[in-house]
Amino acid sequence: MKTVIIGGIAGGLSAASQIKREEHGAQVIVLEKSGDVSYAACGMPYNLFYKDKPVEDLHALSLDAIRKERGIDYRLYHEVVAIDPSRKEVTVVDRELSREYREKYDYLVYATGNQPNRLSLPGFDDADVFHFKTLDDTRLVKNIIYEKFPANVILVGSGYTNLELVDVLYNMKITPIILEKAATILPSFAEEIRSKVLEKLGEKRIQLHTNVDIIEKKGTVVRTASGDFEAGMVVVSIGVRPNTALFSAAGGELGVGGAVKVDRFLRTNLLDVFAAGDCAEHYVRQLGRNGYMPLGPVANKQGRLIGSNIVHNNAMKEFCGIDQTAVFKFFDLTVATTGLNELQLHGNSANYVKVHVDTPTRGAFPGGGTMRIVLLFEKETGLLFGGQMIGQDVVAKRLDVLATAIYKQMTVFELAELDLSYSPLYAPVWDPLLIAANKAIKEV
Amino acid sequence: MKTVIIGGIAGGLSAASQIKREEHGAQVIVLEKSGDVSYAACGMPYNLFYKDKPVEDLHALSLDAIRKERGIDYRLYHEVVAIDPSRKEVTVVDRELSREYREKYDYLVYATGNQPNRLSLPGFDDADVFHFKTLDDTRLVKNIIYEKFPANVILVGSGYTNLELVDVLYNMKITPIILEKAATILPSFAEEIRSKVLEKLGEKRIQLHTNVDIIEKKGTVVRTASGDFEAGMVVVSIGVRPNTALFSAAGGELGVGGAVKVDRFLRTNLLDVFAAGDCAEHYVRQLGRNGYMPLGPVANKQGRLIGSNIVHNNAMKEFCGIDQTAVFKFFDLTVATTGLNELQLHGNSANYVKVHVDTPTRGAFPGGGTMRIVLLFEKETGLLFGGQMIGQDVVAKRLDVLATAIYKQMTVFELAELDLSYSPLYAPVWDPLLIAANKAIKEV
Numbered sequence: 001m002k003t004v005i006i007g008g009i010a011g012g013l014s015a016a017s018q019i020k021r022e023e024h025g026a027q028v029i030v031l032e033k034s035g036d037v038s039y040a041a042c043g044m045p046y047n048l049f050y051k052d053k054p055v056e057d058l059h060a061l062s063l064d065a066i067r068k069e070r071g072i073d074y075r076l077y078h079e080v081v082a083i084d085p086s087r088k089e090v091t092v093v094d095r096e097l098s099r100e101y102r103e104k105y106d107y108l109v110y111a112t113g114n115q116p117n118r119l120s121l122p123g124f125d126d127a128d129v130f131h132f133k134t135l136d137d138t139r140l141v142k143n144i145i146y147e148k149f150p151a152n153v154i155l156v157g158s159g160y161t162n163l164e165l166v167d168v169l170y171n172m173k174i175t176p177i178i179l180e181k182a183a184t185i186l187p188s189f190a191e192e193i194r195s196k197v198l199e200k201l202g203e204k205r206i207q208l209h210t211n212v213d214i215i216e217k218k219g220t221v222v223r224t225a226s227g228d229f230e231a232g233m234v235v236v237s238i239g240v241r242p243n244t245a246l247f248s249a250a251g252g253e254l255g256v257g258g259a260v261k262v263d264r265f266l267r268t269n270l271l272d273v274f275a276a277g278d279c280a281e282h283y284v285r286q287l288g289r290n291g292y293m294p295l296g297p298v299a300n301k302q303g304r305l306i307g308s309n310i311v312h313n314n315a316m317k318e319f320c321g322i323d324q325t326a327v328f329k330f331f332d333l334t335v336a337t338t339g340l341n342e343l344q345l346h347g348n349s350a351n352y353v354k355v356h357v358d359t360p361t362r363g364a365f366p367g368g369g370t371m372r373i374v375l376l377f378e379k380e381t382g383l384l385f386g387g388q389m390i391g392q393d394v395v396a397k398r399l400d401v402l403a404t405a406i407y408k409q410m411t412v413f414e415l416a417e418l419d420l421s422y423s424p425l426y427a428p429v430w431d432p433l434l435i436a437a438n439k440a441i442k443e444v
Numbered sequence: 445m446k447t448v449i450i451g452g453i454a455g456g457l458s459a460a461s462q463i464k465r466e467e468h469g470a471q472v473i474v475l476e477k478s479g480d481v482s483y484a485a486c487g488m489p490y491n492l493f494y495k496d497k498p499v500e501d502l503h504a505l506s507l508d509a510i511r512k513e514r515g516i517d518y519r520l521y522h523e524v525v526a527i528d529p530s531r532k533e534v535t536v537v538d539r540e541l542s543r544e545y546r547e548k549y550d551y552l553v554y555a556t557g558n559q560p561n562r563l564s565l566p567g568f569d570d571a572d573v574f575h576f577k578t579l580d581d582t583r584l585v586k587n588i589i590y591e592k593f594p595a596n597v598i599l600v601g602s603g604y605t606n607l608e609l610v611d612v613l614y615n616m617k618i619t620p621i622i623l624e625k626a627a628t629i630l631p632s633f634a635e636e637i638r639s640k641v642l643e644k645l646g647e648k649r650i651q652l653h654t655n656v657d658i659i660e661k662k663g664t665v666v667r668t669a670s671g672d673f674e675a676g677m678v679v680v681s682i683g684v685r686p687n688t689a690l691f692s693a694a695g696g697e698l699g700v701g702g703a704v705k706v707d708r709f710l711r712t713n714l715l716d717v718f719a720a721g722d723c724a725e726h727y728v729r730q731l732g733r734n735g736y737m738p739l740g741p742v743a744n745k746q747g748r749l750i751g752s753n754i755v756h757n758n759a760m761k762e763f764c765g766i767d768q769t770a771v772f773k774f775f776d777l778t779v780a781t782t783g784l785n786e787l788q789l790h791g792n793s794a795n796y797v798k799v800h801v802d803t804p805t806r807g808a809f810p811g812g813g814t815m816r817i818v819l820l821f822e823k824e825t826g827l828l829f830g831g832q833m834i835g836q837d838v839v840a841k842r843l844d845v846l847a848t849a850i851y852k853q854m855t856v857f858e859l860a861e862l863d864l865s866y867s868p869l870y871a872p873v874w875d876p877l878l879i880a881a882n883k884a885i886k887e888v
Contacts, residue, residue: 040808042807042868296873297874329869397841397842397871400865403862407858419742421844424484425773429740
């Protein structure tokens with residue numbers, strides 16, 4: 001059995017590793033067009049901070065380990081330029097040797113990731129405009145930072161990545177200036193969470209300009225309808241789109257958000273072709289249908305399942321799906337969400353209630369902080385729809401309790417009955433989640 | 445409606461507060477025999493460390509706030525000496541005014557807590573032998589520590605409290621010496637967890653003597669069958685027993701561990717007498733019966749429910765129960781458990797499997813540590829029975845995910861499907877719990 005995998009970052013390497021784990025003798029070829037083996041993309045912003053920490057530290061494994069320990073035929077600088085599903089083969093260009101060859105497959109895994117959206121405005125193809133999607137992008141940005149020491153950086157867009165960059169740049173004494181097209185930031189978060197992020201931006205005196213229509217970039221100046229902004233470099237993070245050109249050209253069917261359409265077994269419409277990660281759809285459990293939420297853990301889970309489904313192709317398993325859990329750090333705050341957000345609840349015409357509480361994170365002992373919890377739940381039944389948190393101290397792993405509760409379709413009544421760990425070093429005697437649940441109960 | 449509450453620490457004050465919250469006009473009298481209002485007992489070991497932090501900082505509220513803001517008639521130094529259930533009245537001694545009086549009740553809440561077991565051996569009634577149960581105990585211990593600066597302290601027993609004291613004393617440059625009667629420590633923890641605690645004791649070069657039969661204490665020397673030990677003070681923590689004398693004398697029925705027997709509504713066998721907290725039984729969900737596990741959160745939850753059941757006595761609710769969750773800090777380690785332990789599983793003849801994993805707590809970024817997770821689950825179905833964790837960094841709130849999983853009777857298959865929060869700052873891309881679940885799946 002021979003499997004060819006296009007793309008070797010998260011989903012691709014996970015699929016490859018799982019195949020070899022479950023069937024030692026299987027042939028697995030990974031074709032990665034970049035010069036990087038699988039890496040932790042979510043760690044890129046934080047690598048910038050450490051001048052002497054090579055970006056290669058973000059590699060998940062060495063090429064040697066992938067090849068020797070895992071037995072995977074992993075080929076760097078090998079770009080697939082065509083898929084022929086009828087002959088079950090791909091056309092590959094080896095960029096190092098400048099040669100083209102074909103590779104047959106029994107199974108193909110399409111794991112090409114996504115790419116940043118670009119601003120198609122004058123000047124935004126300049127060499128001092130960056131995106132922040134790949135390790136190569138990180139190398140470029142890091143070089144500029146440590147070679148030119150820009151006093152300030154214009155960040156176009158205010159999504160997670162750019163907010164993480166705000167935090168990192170600020171701590172490097174580089175002034176971030178955020179230009180956002182929309183009226184506000186973090187649209188999928190509740191106002192109660194967003195206001196805390198805005199408060200922190202204010203506290204740090206960071207420029208956030210909203211409702212900004214960019215006209216062009218001229219030299220170091222970004223011209224907008226609301227004024228000109230000057231900076232030593234520009235980073236554009238205005239969303240992503242799945243890499244699907246190769247797949248589409250081969251007759252592949254696309255789905256939500258233009259991503260590769262997959263069934264619950266992660267099969268595409270092309271025979272024996274699976275898709276995983278940032279290029280593919282992701283089943284959202286609460287919606288009962290596919291969505292598009294490109295994040296590392298889902299890519300890894302999907303890759304692993306595909307590996308398993310290829311080996312056990314007579315007893316394939318369905319992808320379990322996601323609950324849209326996400327988290328990012330913003331200065332001393334952790335900002336996290338799980339489950340459905342208000343935009344989705346409005347979209348579904350759900351009769352939901354929202355409550356929020358502000359609580360200490362620990363008993364009356366040094367080292368704690370405060371946090372805010374937002375719960376979204378069904379008015380009639382108390383069924384939890386979603387939860388969001390922001391605060392100091394332990395937030396991300398507290399959110400995981402809500403992610404678990406949502407996975408099990410718990411109500412706020414059940415949430416209030418949880419026996420959560422207590423010592424004043426770790427929580428108040430009424431855990432923040434119990435306080436939130438007790439408040440929610442009154443609204444059902 | 446008039447409610448009298450005996451004991452005003454955790455369960456007692458919770459009950460009082462809930463009654464006033466739900467029925468503003470209700471009369472609530474709390475009779476507390478000590479001079480302290482409700483306090484965070486679990487914080488006592490850590491208070492020792494801070495010389496200038498008064499132990500009164502552990503008070504949950506001021507007497508003034510309890511009386512004025514909550515409208516509770518809270519009486520300090522008022523000891524109940526008898527309950528007459530047929531006349532529905534209690535006999536009270538006001539220790540300050542040295543007068544005795546009777547108080548009628550419509551409802552009585554028995555929340556007298558527990559007391560430390562004592563060593564009935566020669567010398568263990570000396571003034572330099574301490575227990576560590578009340579704020580008054582803390583005052584005594586703290587005085588000795590800062591007045592006499594003992595070079596070392598003998599800790600008899602190696603339960604949570606004494607292990608917390610080991611940590612605190614060590615950090616105060618006082619040498620702890622542990623004398624344990626049993627063959628080892630932490631019997632309810634898996635060997636895989638216990639060994640890590642023992643390793644830490646070794647690393648810190650702390651004397652732990654097991655299988656120790658104490659003979660007597662003579663002056664500063666504790667004589668045992670295996671040798672003599674000398675120390676500036678002795679702290680005995682060899683378990684607790686519920687305070688039930690008053691209740692028994694009134695014809696009250698006792699249950700598990702000699703605690704006040706309660707039904708699911710937390711009623712005792714005496715008419716209109718409820719019981720909460722460390723003096724009462726606690727319903728263990730997984731066992732489907734009452735157990736005895738005196739901890740702060742359960743006392744608070746029980747008190748709150750009793751308050752509610754007294755106000756809504758025509759629509760009482762059952763106490764939700766506990767999952768035996770507990771956590772303590774031990775140097776840089778957090779040690780936590782939830783669900784059934786192996787002793788209980790052996791006792792129930794369950795066909796269980798145990799797996800453990802060692803994982804990093806975060807992605808490859810500074811600030812993380814390592815942790816060990818032990819999962820206990822049913823061989824045939826993968827149903828989670830229990831989980832234990834030990835490690836640096838965020839452990840307690842990760843355990844809460846397991847506590848939630850156990851509350852919802854999840855299997856290890858379901859655990860592996862959770863969508864837990866990921867950023868390299870907070871977790872590896874495969875969360876430790878997912879790694880543990882994936883390992884467990886292979887054993888079902």
